[in-house]
Every structure is written in structure tokens, then in C-alpha cells.
Amino acid sequence: MHQKKPRDTHIDTMAARKKITLPELPPEILLFQILPRLPAKSLLRFKCVCKQWRSFLTTSIFTKMQLHYATTVDHHEKLILFIPGSTSRCKFLTIDCEDGLIAPPRYCPFPGNTAATKITSSVNGLVCVGVWNNAKALSDIILWNPLTDEYKTLPIPVDRKCYNIPFLVHELCYTCTDDDYKILRINVHGNVYIYSLKSDSWRKLESKLDHPDSIPYAGDHHNLLDENLHFLVNHRTRNLIIRLDLKTERFTKIAVPSTCRDGLLRLMVVKGCIHLTVFKEDFSSRTWTIEEWRMDGDGSWTKVVNSICSIQDLSFLGPLYLMRNGNWLMCTKNDICKVDPKKNTKDHLSSSTPLAIYQIGIYIETFVSPNQYTH
Amino acid sequence: MSKKTLTLMSKDKQLFNIEEHLAVQSVTIRNMVKEDGASSVIPLPRVDSETLALVIEYLNRQQAPEEDEDYVKKFVDERGEIPTLLELAQAALDLDIKKLMDAACMKVADLIKDFTLEEVREALRIENDRTPEEEKAIRDEFQWAF
Numbered sequence: 001m002h003q004k005k006p007r008d009t010h011i012d013t014m015a016a017r018k019k020i021t022l023p024e025l026p027p028e029i030l031l032f033q034i035l036p037r038l039p040a041k042s043l044l045r046f047k048c049v050c051k052q053w054r055s056f057l058t059t060s061i062f063t064k065m066q067l068h069y070a071t072t073v074d075h076h077e078k079l080i081l082f083i084p085g086s087t088s089r090c091k092f093l094t095i096d097c098e099d100g101l102i103a104p105p106r107y108c109p110f111p112g113n114t115a116a117t118k119i120t121s122s123v124n125g126l127v128c129v130g131v132w133n134n135a136k137a138l139s140d141i142i143l144w145n146p147l148t149d150e151y152k153t154l155p156i157p158v159d160r161k162c163y164n165i166p167f168l169v170h171e172l173c174y175t176c177t178d179d180d181y182k183i184l185r186i187n188v189h190g191n192v193y194i195y196s197l198k199s200d201s202w203r204k205l206e207s208k209l210d211h212p213d214s215i216p217y218a219g220d221h222h223n224l225l226d227e228n229l230h231f232l233v234n235h236r237t238r239n240l241i242i243r244l245d246l247k248t249e250r251f252t253k254i255a256v257p258s259t260c261r262d263g264l265l266r267l268m269v270v271k272g273c274i275h276l277t278v279f280k281e282d283f284s285s286r287t288w289t290i291e292e293w294r295m296d297g298d299g300s301w302t303k304v305v306n307s308i309c310s311i312q313d314l315s316f317l318g319p320l321y322l323m324r325n326g327n328w329l330m331c332t333k334n335d336i337c338k339v340d341p342k343k344n345t346k347d348h349l350s351s352s353t354p355l356a357i358y359q360i361g362i363y364i365e366t367f368v369s370p371n372q373y374t375h
Numbered sequence: 376m377s378k379k380t381l382t383l384m385s386k387d388k389q390l391f392n393i394e395e396h397l398a399v400q401s402v403t404i405r406n407m408v409k410e411d412g413a414s415s416v417i418p419l420p421r422v423d424s425e426t427l428a429l430v431i432e433y434l435n436r437q438q439a440p441e442e443d444e445d446y447v448k449k450f451v452d453e454r455g456e457i458p459t460l461l462e463l464a465q466a467a468l469d470l471d472i473k474k475l476m477d478a479a480c481m482k483v484a485d486l487i488k489d490f491t492l493e494e495v496r497e498a499l500r501i502e503n504d505r506t507p508e509e510e511k512a513i514r515d516e517f518q519w520a521f
Contacts, residue, residue: 029465030499033476037484044520048492048513051504073481106519 031056036065037073040125040147040365063367067124070364077321079329079336080127080146082114082359090114090358094146095336097321097329097362100349109149110142119359120170123224125366128172128183138163141183143172143197143370146363152370154183154195157202162193168209169231173224175246181370184229184244188215192244198373209242209251223269230254230274232267239265241276257293257301266319270294275304279319286310290341309341321362331360381408382416383431389424390416397434402471421469426462429454433475447474451482457498460486 035043035057043066047054056062070076077097083105085091090108095101108117110129118130126143133139137160144151157163162185169186181197190209195202215234223230229244238261241254256265256276263280274295281288292305320336321329328339329349335357336349379395381404399405407417419427438446454460460479467476487495492510496503514521 029461029468029480033464033468033480034483034487037481038488041520042488044517045492046495047517048505048510049495049503050501053501054513073477104519 027052032065036062037069039076040066040070040367043367044147057367060372063369063372067366067368070366071124077362077364079320080119080122080361080363081336081357082117082119084356084358085114087113090117092146095349098323100338102350108144108151110144110151110153112140112142114358117359119361121172122361122363123172123174123181125364125368126172126181126370127361127363128170130170132165135165137165141195143181143183145366145368145370147365148367148369150369150371155200155202157193157195159193159202159204161187161191162202162204168215168233169229171224171229171231173229173246175227177227177247182246186244192249197370200373205249207249207251209244223267223274225269225272225274230267232265238262241267241274254295254299257291257303259291260293264319266322268322270322276301277305277319277322307341309339310344320360331357383427384416384418385422385424385427386420387424389427391424391427391431393431393434400434400472402473404470419466419469422466423462426459426466429459429463430466430470430472430475433472443474447478450475451478455482455486457483457486 035046035053038046043057047057079095079097080092081095082090082092085105085107088111090112091105091114092108093105094103096103108129112129112131116132118132120128120130122128125147126145129142129144130138131140131142140156141154141163142151143154164187167185167187168190169184171184172181173184174181178198183195185193185195186209187193192205192207192209193202194205227246229246231242231244233240233242239256241256243252243254244250245252257278259280260276260278263278266277266279268275268277275292276295277290277292279288279290288309290305290307290309291303293301294304295301318331319328320331323329323338326340326342328341330337330339338347338349339345380392381395381398383391383393383398383404385391395408399408404417422430433447433450436443436446436450451460451463454463460483464476464479464483467473467479487498490498492503495501
């Protein structure tokens with residue numbers, strides 16, 4: 001062991017304090033390579049370390065680097081839940097999707113009653129929240145970063161029908177070709193409205209979704225892959241995937257595998273491919289079949305997982321998240337469970353009291369600001 | 376065909392031999408070899424001999440490609456001292472050995488992520504240039520994270 005650079009030095013701390021970093025170590029490693037790989041929550045604390053870190057951690061270049069690692073290398077998704085709070089502010093808590101750790105509850109920075117506030121979608125750490133006054137239309141749409149607590153209330157569209165309820169799709173997405181955040185709303189008549197954060201305005205698309213009998217698929221499972229938005233609809237009692245190409249703004253209809261035409265579906269992107277999982281109950285044997293299908297580039301489907309699960313009461317559960325170890329996080333009426341399809345076990349995430357859940361969404365922790373284009 | 380050997384020289388003027396086909400995993404060295412054949416000694420003025428010995432050990436590994444990810448993880452795990460890892464990361468950055476740099480940086484991030492502010496400053500020798508009042512203001516803003 002060499003004595004040159006002891007870590008736990010107690011002597012000579014005054015001399016050490018005078019140095020900014022380790023001897024001869026240029027700042028590029030610390031600032032550009034190590035800080036962006038830290039979890040966002042550690043970074044919030046580390047803003048206090050020194051002035052240089054504080055100013056560096058708030059730059060847009062750092063936000064981009066941290067986003068890169070948070071979405072690729074150490075992808076760590078979190079559940080965000082709205083739970084009972086006050087009448088004027090929503091209370092929320094977050095749960096790490098992989099280790100199940102529950103963070104202490106906080107209040108949303110924007111006004112709104114929990115019962116009239118809906119988490120609609122999330123991308124790159126921004127969460128899109130809809131607030132309504134009555135059952136017919138939204139009164140506001142809010143873009144919010146739950147990590148930094150920054151938020152923005154969107155301008156009301158000229159065409160007020162854009163905010164009507166119900167709708168087929170309400171999706172926040174990021175398009176890298178123009179480095180813009182967009183919100184897509186498709187109503188039940190197939191009209192498409194797009195909000196651009198950069199221009200801070202709404203527009204209505206020329207093209208229309210031509211499936212007049214489609215009804216929204218419960219659970220709002222939308223997925224963006226290569227600037228194509230995929231979403232499930234229920235068309236004349238059959239499940240169907242619709243793809244909207246955000247560049248050409250055209251719709252394509254994609255048939256699901258024949259075994260997925262009914263059953264409980266979950267659409268997601270896994271390693272650059274669209275995956276579709278179907279949960280089906282066999283009423284005679286009281287078992288559940290779980291099939292996972294992968295869509296390849298040519299639109300064909302390959303079955304990648306097939307398991308039979310004999311957990312009772314699975315019908316009350318909605319699939320939320322597929323963990324790295326193959327377990328599923330599922331949502332019951334008022335709690336989150338971890339389901340192991342191989343061992344046929346179901347455990348509640350919170351060991352003490354069940355969580356009363358109003359709303360649930362999935363997001364990642366980043367420093368992306370909803371006000372980035374107006375700063 | 377005989378294997379060609381390159382000589383690398385550390386900051387403290389120590390010489391290390393390594394077979395060329397292994398050394399060119401470093402993009403920096405690969406480019407030097409391409410440009411002038413690198414017949415003479417390659418000086419690495421920012422890498423000390425202890426760190427260079429580690430880099431050479433890594434470049435000389437005999438791993439099957441499918442085990443490489445696990446190997447590099449284990450390699451940095453076994454050198455869990457922050458100063459060593461920082462030097463290693465810096466050397467890997469200079470020499471452009473991406474996997475080694477990624478693993479070393481990830482390991483440091485992993486080690487410090489739960490540190491207190493004082494532990495971070497201690498480990499990375501950073502001077503606290505904030506007044507207690509300034510620190511409190513930031514703490515109050517993001518109280519839930521502390």
C-alpha cells in the first residue's frame with residue numbers, strides 16, 4: 001500500500017482544504033464524468049458542496065448529461081403517487097421501481113384538489129398533470145418536475161374542444177430532431193392537437209385518426225419509439241395498436257398477436273423494441289397466463305415470455321412496471337404489489353398501512369425544466 | 376509473425392512494455408501508432424507509474440468478450456479507494472479506454488452518492504466556500520432530499 005494519497009486523513013486537513021481538488025486532477029473527470037452519473041437526489045444535496053458545484057449543477061449542459069445517464073446507463077424509474085392530502089394541494093410520494101424504497105410525502109407546488117387532478121404521462125423527468133373543473137373538460141394542463149418542483153401552466157388552446165374529456169391519448173413526448181417537448185391530445189372523434197413547449201402554443205393536425213368507434217384503453221399506456229407514438233385502443237371490442245409518426249404526422253394501424261385481442265394489456269419499450277404483455281385469466285383453473293411479445297422492425301411479433309401464474313385476485317391488479325429481475329409492480333385499488341410470476345407470490349410494497357392511491361404515474365428524476373425555453 | 380511491443384513511459388519516467396495489439400485498445404495509442412508507427416517510447420506525462428501499472432494490467436486481461444463487462448466491474452471494485460479510482464478514470468480518459476473510464480467513474484459515483492456533504496468534501500478535497508447561512512438556504516429549498 002502506498003501512503004501518497006490516504007483517504008481517511010485526519011491530520012493535515014487544513015492543508016488539504018486549501019486544495020480545490022485532488023492533486024493534479026483536472027476538473028473534467030469530476031464535473032463531466034462523475035457528477036452526471038450520480039442519482040438526482042444526491043445531486044440536490046451536493047449543490048451545497050461548494051460554489052463551483054452549485055453553479056455547474058444548474059447549467060443546461062449538466063442537465064443534458066445527467067438526463068443521458070438517467071435514461072440510458074443507470075435507468076432508474078420511479079412511481080409517483082397522488083395520495084390523500086389537503087383540498088387545495090395534491091400530496092404525492094415517490095417509490096423506486098427497482099428497490100421499492102418509498103420517499104417521504106410532499107405537496108405539489110401548484111394548486112389543485114387531488115380528486116380533480118390526473119397524472120397523464122411523463123418523459124425525461126417532466127410530469128404532465130391535467131386539472132379539471134367539471135366532467136366535460138380540463139381547466140388546465142400543468143408541466144411539472146417533481147424533483148426540482150418547477151412547474152408551468154400551459155396556455156389555453158384557442159380551440160377549446162382540445163381540452164374536452166374523454167380523450168384517447170394525452171401524451172407528453174420529447175422529439176430530439178427539434179429538441180422540443182410536445183403534448184399530444186387525441187379526442188374520441190380522432191382530432192389531434194399538439195402543444196409545443198418551444199413555441200408555447202397549440203395547433204390542430206390536418207390528419208385525423210380514422211377509427212370512429214375506438215374507445216380509450218384503460219390505463220393510458222402510450223410509448224414513444226424513434227419519434228413514433230404507440231398507443232392501445234379498443235376498437236369494436238378488439239385491442240389494437242395505433243402508431244402516430246410524429247415526423248410525417250400520419251397514423252398506422254398495427255394488429256396485435258391473436259392471443260392479445262382480449263385480456264389485460266401493457267405496452268412498453270424494452271431495449272429499443274415495442275413489447276406487449278397480455279394477462280389472461282383462465283376461469284376454470286383460476287390461473288393467469290402471462291405472455292410477453294416483442295414487435296420486430298418488420299411488424300412481426302415474437303413471443304419472448306410465457307408463464308402461468310396461479311395468484312388469486314390478480315384480476316384486481318393493473319400491471320405497472322416490469323422490474324429487472326422479471327417481477328411485476330402491480331396496482332390494486334389502493335396499494336402497490338410486487339408479483340413474482342415464477343414463484344407465484346404477491347407482496348405488498350408498503351409493509352405498514354396500505355397506500356391510498358388517487359393517481360399513479362412513472363417518471364425518472366432529472367433536472368429538466370418546464371421553463372427551459374423561457375429562462 | 377512476431378508480436379510487436381510498445382513502450383509506455385509514466386510521468387515519473389518509468390517504462391512499461393506492452394504488446395501493440397493489446398495497447399491499441401486505447402484509442403489514443405491506436406491513433407499515435409497509425410500516425411508515426413510509434414517506434415520509440417510513448418510518453419504519458421499525466422499518468423503516474425502506479426496508475427499506469429493498473430492500466431497495463433487491465434489492457435493485458437485475457438477475458439472472453441462476453442465476460443468483459445463483469446471483469447471490468449470486478450477490476451474497479453477491487454480498487455475501491457477513491458483517489459486510485461480518480462487517477463484511473465483520468466488515465467482512461469486521456470488514453471481513451473471507454474469501458475475502463477465508464478466503470479471507474481460509475482464506481483466513484485456509487486461510492487459517494489450517500490456521503491454527507493462533509494464526507495464529499497473530505498474525499499474529494501474540496502474546500503467549503505459557503506457560509507453556513509448559504510448552505511442553510513439551499514437545505515431549506517430541498518429539505519426532503521437531506
